[in-house]
Amino acid sequence: MKIRVNGEAKTVHPNLNVHALLIALEMDPLQSGIAVAVDREVIPKTEWQATALRENSEVEIIRAVQGG
């Protein structure tokens, strides 16, 4: 299925969950300092495994950067 991650189109396995998506993106799901929103709803870390993505899901993965 097709989803968007940080504005980029990606094709992933159907029903992939947030945790598995991070691994597919070569990110460590246990690292501190990141957060995920799916369709503008923040998904707590504890729910990443249980949150399945759907066709056209808009995923945002964010972290802290230098700011004023």
Next chain:
Amino acid sequence: MQEFKIADKIYTSRLLIGTAGYPNFHIMTASIAASGAEIATVSMRRVKFTDTPGENLFALLRERDITILPNTAGCFTAKDAILTATLAREALETSLIKLEVIGDEETLFPDVEQLLRAAETLVKDGFTVLPYCNDDPITCKKLEDLGCAAVMPLGAPIGSGMGIRNPYNIQIIRDLVQVPLIVDAGVGTASDAAIAMELGCDGVLLNTAVAKAHRPVLMAEAMKKAVEAGRAAFLAGRIPRKLYATASSPQAGIIE
């Protein structure tokens, strides 16, 4: 003397510092250390998958025991600011948020209507809201009434280095609000920070003045001293301004 307290935590330093725009990471960390700041701001942005693994800002600040204050910079609506704040709380394990809702790209002045709306929602949602706002006493009062933990009026536009453009408004805001008053934005050099503190502000938040100085670490040190000097001068109480001279040396016994 009155302590500087945000969300029940007491801070020794009244200088809050931004982490953006330094020549490199090393100068940034050295500047933060030289400033003595115990609170540093960060922004929340998308992870880039093309990135080579770089420095982890979150880990770096945490190691140094710096309180991380995420901002909502770049948000133009209450809705976007609320989402950014919620992501920041999840990512950085803090309920502190420097709330910015910008109304115009060129001036970066706040959108007051959206700011108040976002502040109300975030306070109700348990955030410790530190709003960047106009130097308008009524807006500041409204933000305090909504439950914000501080008010942070701009001294001048972000990154302008124009100093405290309306010291009289800052003075009125000081009289009007009980929560910590922090001048955020506009400071260009040490004397600007000192003036803010002399007016009775509880703190100063700055970034560009240090990051873009010719020698950032030295400017960070200057800002530390300016904030301390300004605070001491405020507590000491300045003499009233007078148009004409009053001799300080004794008048009696002048040689004739």
